[in-house]
């Protein structure tokens with residue numbers, strides 16, 4: 001009986017009519033499933049892109065300007081570009097920047113890194129590109145509370161004053177011979193010397209590799225700012241091995257490591273010879289503090305020699321070029337705007353009267369000086385980009401951002417956004433003025449940098465009158481930028497100090 005029923009069922013099922021019905025139904029449901037409107041992710045708008053290259057062909061060497069032109073052309077404050085296969089979201093409005101660095105600061109607390117930055121910064125053992133987490137949190141707090149605290153910045157006042165006095169003497173000697181002064185070079189050398197003395201307690205002169213270290217540091221920054229196509233188009237990653245770029249990186253890594261190793265060893269040897277108990281802690285330099293952490297492990301974060309080298313390199317790389325760039329652009333704009341120069345000289349000279357030594361107390365009273373520095377940082381933002389990586393899926397300005405996506409905030413473009421800056425004299429609100437970044441990854445060196453910039457600028461305008469060389473008109477002074485991580489002048493700022501007042 002059962003066998004009979006099964007036979008009948010088979011016959012019905014295998015009947016051509018039944019089979020056709022089954023196939024038709026299956027096709028219907030399959031097509032319906034395939035054509036079912038899926039929930040589409042709302043991504044930021046993108047300009048047209050090319051296969052393989054994505055939007056790379058639309059970028060010029062001054063990438064911050066390319067982003068700004070694309071944003072203005074399409075009217076998009078947030079846009080999605082493809083660097084080869086990698087999606088990158090570009091942020092160019094104060095509102096969107098606030099979402100990244102305030103509302104979702106924790107979700108965007110990671111930084112992107114490349115093969116080059118990993119090699120140069122001891123495989124993420126530093127602060128500036130280390131991933132967000134326990135290690136980074138502890139080191140950042142060491143940085144804010146110990147290395148770059150207000151107390152520490154004040155303790156370096158004598159260093160800043162001595163180095164500024166030395167700079168004034170160098171300018172004076174050029175002035176007496178009527179020679180133009182290369183201010184770009186002098187500012188860079190000053191900021192490097194100030195950091196060197198604050199980091200190691202003394203300058204390392206040419207014989208000890210000091211001058212060479214500055215050249216190496218410049219190369220470190222150039223390599224970090226180098227656009228490497230293989231990072232974005234993996235099938236082209238071999239290019240850097242063939243064109244000698246990777247060899248250059250390895251050579252610089254070795255030389256920097258050698259210099260830092262030697263300085264640390266000397267410091268440790270000196271420490272062993274002197275009696276630590278008698279040491280005046282208020283005279284500690286960065287290396288003293290880091291070596292104490294290394295020995296005592298009091299902060300709960302254990303750091304090794306590589307961490308120390310990476311942090312020191314971070315401080316040199318983050319503090320030298322940026323600070324001298326700010327000075328270089330401030331002087332450029334003052335030379336292009338004689339009324340602003342006169343107003344600043346008047347303020348500084350009236351506050352100081354005939355006094356030559358400028359104290360931090362005098363600087364506090366120089367409000368126009370502070371406005372000039374702030375305006376310079378807005379208009380010539382030394383680090384144009386604030387880069388982040390999403391640690392999780394997040395919504396930004398209504399758009400969906402997947403974990404792992406890179407976000408670049410164009411701080412330079414936001415500083416020049418007419419939507420925020422129709423009144424140039426107006427003080428900037430937090431997210432309209434981002435020269436030091438914002439949120440958890442914000443620059444911890446603001447106090448250190450501002451103390452140097454204000455002191456040097458006040459001295460330079462108080463003690464000299466300035467003119468452009470070869471009868472050059474102020475309108476002819478160029479403002480061409482050099483591509484790189486830090487955006488300094490392409491051509492050095494060469495000027496003549498016509499009168500010297502000391």
Ligand code: HEM
Pocket residue numbers: 127128129140143148314315318319320322323326382383385386387434435436437438439440441442443444445446448449
């Ligand atoms: C005018 C001078 C300076 C400018 C314009 C500047 C700007 C910046 C910017 C834009 C960032 C990234 C912030 C972000 O992504 O939100 C940064 C990070 C950093 N800066 Fe500065 N900086 C200056 C001076 C200094 C100095 C003097 C030091 C140290 C002595 C320093 C140490 C650092 C460090 C360690 C970081 C990494 C912070 C982190 O990732 O948490 N900077 N700086």
